[in-house]
Amino acid sequence: MNQRRVLFVCNSNSARSLMAEAVLRDIAPDRFEVASAGTSPEAPHPLALQCLEEARLATSALHSKSIDSVKNEHWDYIITLCDKAAQEPLPLDSVGQTIAWDFPDPVPANRHATFALVLKDLRERIKLFVMVHQKEVRSSEHYPPAPVFKALGDEGRLAIMLLIARHRELCVCELVAALDASQPTISRQLGQLRERHLLVDERRGQWVYYRLHPALPDWLVTALGETDAANPALLDTEEERLSNMPNRPENCA
Incomplete structure (x- = not known):
């Protein structure tokens, strides 16, 4: 199995990105080659290392490094962990996909509980990332029809799914x-649809964006497309409101 190369990036590469590196390396070592780097690297924070060790995650290979040291390598995924890193032009020569996450920096608080909470949240997000990129998750057994159609039986939830599928x-x-x-x-x-793994979300600055879950089976994607095509006027009112929306976010206007 070819490993996909993932680089976690944050400002100092002393806490969040190091913790993310350790988590992904532990969860899926056979599927991902993982590293981390910082735009302005500092030494690993002792509380970050302590929380990782308490979680029984290996820390011996972790060290802070500049993004310049990995700029000539190919990365299938660049995952930024703070808005500052996401907004800076990264000096990387070969990148497949860039993903922007935003996790609070635990360093200013300098409290064990704060580092532990960030580690917990990183683990949950990385588990979802791994699940999304497992081909096996596309099996229909993860999307039994009855719960799926129950979720889509509400007019509001159905409209959300159809709008997102369209846009x-x-x-x-x-x-x-x-x-x-x-x-x-x-x-x-949205929370109900996310819990059914029908949608995934991604925060970019102050906005939270939703997309169809990449693991949706073909039959469900086809059903959404055919429903939209067979009912062309179904979303006319919603589309008109959307086109007339004032102060629409620039990224998806």
Whole structure:
């Protein structure tokens, strides 16, 4: 099996990106070759190493390094872990896909509990990343029809799925405008769809974007497409609200 190369990037490469490197290396060592780097690297933070060791994750191979030291290598995935790293032009020669995550920096707090919480959140996000990139997850057994159709039986949730399938991705504020619903209502519906692994989310700065889950089986993707094609006027009102939305986020306007 060919390993995919993943580089985690944050500002100092002293905590978040080192922890992410250790987690992914532990979860899927046979599927990913993983490293981390910083735009302004500093020494590994003792509390980051302590939390990793308490979680029984190997730390012996971890060391902070500059992104310049890996710029000539090919990376299938660059995953930035803070807005600053995401917004800076990275001096990398060969990149397959860049993914922007945003996790709070635990260093300013300098508390064990803060580092432990960031490690926990990183582990959950990385588990999802690994699951998404497992071919086996596309098996229909992970998407039994009854729960899927139950989730889509609500008009609001169905409209969300069809809009996202049509536009590839939408942020929460766009869905609020398109469906003319409150943000708590939309967030609740998005949460239900995410729990069923029908959607995935990604934060970019102040916006949270949603896309169809990459692991959706072909029959479900086809069903969404044929539903939209057979009912061309179904989303006319929502599309009109979306096109007239003031202050629409620039990234998906």
